[in-house]
Amino acid sequence: xxxxxxxxxxxxxxxxxxxxxxxxxxxxxxxxxxxxxxxxxxxxxxxxxxxxxxxxxxxxxxxxxxxxxxxxxxxxxxxxxxxxxxxxxxxxxxxxxxxxxxxxxxxxxxxxxxxxxxxxxxxxxxxxxxxxxxxxxxxxxxxxxxxxxxxxxxxxxxxxxxxxxxxxxxxxxxxxxxxxxxxxxxxxxxxxxxxxxxxxxxxxxxxxxxxxxxxxxxxxxxxxxxxxxxxxxxxxxxxxxxxxxxxxxxxxxxxxxxxxxxxxxxxxxxxxxxxxxxxxxxxxxxxxxxxxxxxxxxxxxxxxxxxxxxxxxxxxxxxxxxxxxxxxxxxxxxxxxxxxxxxxxxxxxxxxxxxxxxxxxxxxxxxxxxxxxxxxxxxxxxxxxxxxxxxxxxxxxxxxxxxxxxxxxxxxxxxxxxxxxxxxxxxxxxxxxxxxxxxxxxxxxxxxxxxxxxxxxxxxxxxxxxxxxxxxx
Numbered sequence: 001x002x003x004x005x006x007x008x009x010x011x012x013x014x015x016x017x018x019x020x021x022x023x024x025x026x027x028x029x030x031x032x033x034x035x036x037x038x039x040x041x042x043x044x045x046x047x048x049x050x051x052x053x054x055x056x057x058x059x060x061x062x063x064x065x066x067x068x069x070x071x072x073x074x075x076x077x078x079x080x081x082x083x084x085x086x087x088x089x090x091x092x093x094x095x096x097x098x099x100x101x102x103x104x105x106x107x108x109x110x111x112x113x114x115x116x117x118x119x120x121x122x123x124x125x126x127x128x129x130x131x132x133x134x135x136x137x138x139x140x141x142x143x144x145x146x147x148x149x150x151x152x153x154x155x156x157x158x159x160x161x162x163x164x165x166x167x168x169x170x171x172x173x174x175x176x177x178x179x180x181x182x183x184x185x186x187x188x189x190x191x192x193x194x195x196x197x198x199x200x201x202x203x204x205x206x207x208x209x210x211x212x213x214x215x216x217x218x219x220x221x222x223x224x225x226x227x228x229x230x231x232x233x234x235x236x237x238x239x240x241x242x243x244x245x246x247x248x249x250x251x252x253x254x255x256x257x258x259x260x261x262x263x264x265x266x267x268x269x270x271x272x273x274x275x276x277x278x279x280x281x282x283x284x285x286x287x288x289x290x291x292x293x294x295x296x297x298x299x300x301x302x303x304x305x306x307x308x309x310x311x312x313x314x315x316x317x318x319x320x321x322x323x324x325x326x327x328x329x330x331x332x333x334x335x336x337x338x339x340x341x342x343x344x345x346x347x348x349x350x351x352x353x354x355x356x357x358x359x360x361x362x363x364x365x366x367x368x369x370x371x372x373x374x375x376x377x378x379x380x381x382x383x384x385x386x387x388x389x390x391x392x393x394x395x396x397x398x399x400x401x402x403x404x405x406x407x408x409x410x411x412x413x414x415x416x417x418x419x420x421x422x423x424x425x426x427x428x429x430x431x432x433x434x435x436x437x438x439x440x441x442x443x444x445x446x447x448x449x450x451x452x453x454x455x456x457x458x459x460x461x462x463x464x465x466x467x468x469x470x471x472x473x
Contacts, residue, residue: 017075089125098132134188155180
């Protein structure tokens with residue numbers, strides 16, 4: 001395991017390039033975030049002319065700081081970075097994170113030369129480098145963040161991300177699903193510390209139980225493969241590869257200057273290692289949600305319960321396309337269901353699989369009983385419930401959703417198999433508001449929630465595939 005703890009737990013941080021203007025991106029994202037997060041170490045703004053920024057004393061250079069500096073955040077022009085790197089080496093700084101761009105990602109000779117120059121200065125001076133062209137570190141337990149709106153609570157998910165923008169959006173999407181991170185690192189061009197270093201670290205970090213990665217290319221393919229193999233043998237690893245098309249590969253070259261490589265090779269490699277490959281940030285978060293809440297799943301047989309025949313048909317199609325199966329319910333199970341939903345009680349009901357409750361889905365006693373019967377059938381490995389929120393609002397029964405969620409959470413206590421919920425609100429503003437509130441309650445109770453059929457079926461299928469691969473291996 002690489003000794004990178006000091007990167008995530010520095011005792012002092014200098015921010016070079018912060019401005020007295022409170023609207024400055026650098027001041028807001030890097031300096032003020034440390035203050036808002038309650039970072040307990042010493043913080044030193046560096047500016048040649050200002051005397052105070054955000055209530056903190058300012059120093060004209062790193063060399064003027066009276067104490068030691070562990071970590072430097074650099075947000076000055078690329079042309080000025082060689083001198084800063086020399087000062088960091090003289091100050092015995094442990095690591096510098098370069099938000100600064102304008103290096104090899106530009107594809108120009110000057111930028112490539114400049115990146116090589118600062119890398120060599122850092123190497124000779126014993127300074128480790130994160131970046132350039134990156135957002136750096138988000139570590140809630142240390143009070144370090146590059147956005148003061150991020151959650152302050154720690155979690156069990158580690159995220160190594162070559163893109164600064166994707167690291168920010170990934171955290172925001174995860175926050176909406178109550179997923180919390182142990183550590184996130186945006187590493188950009190990776191002139192020094194790279195994807196292999198951070199994958200090796202996360203493989204052995206006791207705080208990290210699930211590892212997420214977004215990479216556009218790799219600096220050392222053999223070492224990264226070994227790091228992926230090591231990590232995947234210890235904990236779930238989910239990878240999002242940027243640059244899977246010809247146009248995407250060109251975009252990668254202009255973004256971080258990485259060599260993207262063949263998508264076929266990447267996909268085959270990840271499959272061999274038992275690593276789940278996803279294709280967008282939403283899927284990355286959806287699959288993480290299942291790993292966070294579901295126990296290992298040993299089969300792909302799904303039971304579906306909902307309140308619309310048409311929706312049941314669509315979700316069935318989605319699940320079958322993703323490789324999941326919907327076994328028919330045996331006669332004894334159907335008889336049990338008919339005791340709760342007698343024929344003629346509500347036209348349109350069905351006790352096959354999917355189980356269609358029609359408007360009876362609004363009955364607070366029927367839904368949990370049906371779920372228990374379906375989920376406890378030996379031929380079912382997990383259950384999926386779908387509810388259309390707007391439908392209840394149009395009927396003038398807006399309070400029903402809250403009570404439905406109460407009954408669903410109560411039913412979960414008597415169900416030993418995994419369950420998930422699809423909450424569709426069709427974009428209607430009031431329905432969307434209520435769906436969001438209901439989702440938060442379900443997540444707190446350990447029930448994963450998805451906004452659509454295809455996102456649910458896609459995530460569940462990959463979750464099942466993961467444990468099938470692990471069993472084969």
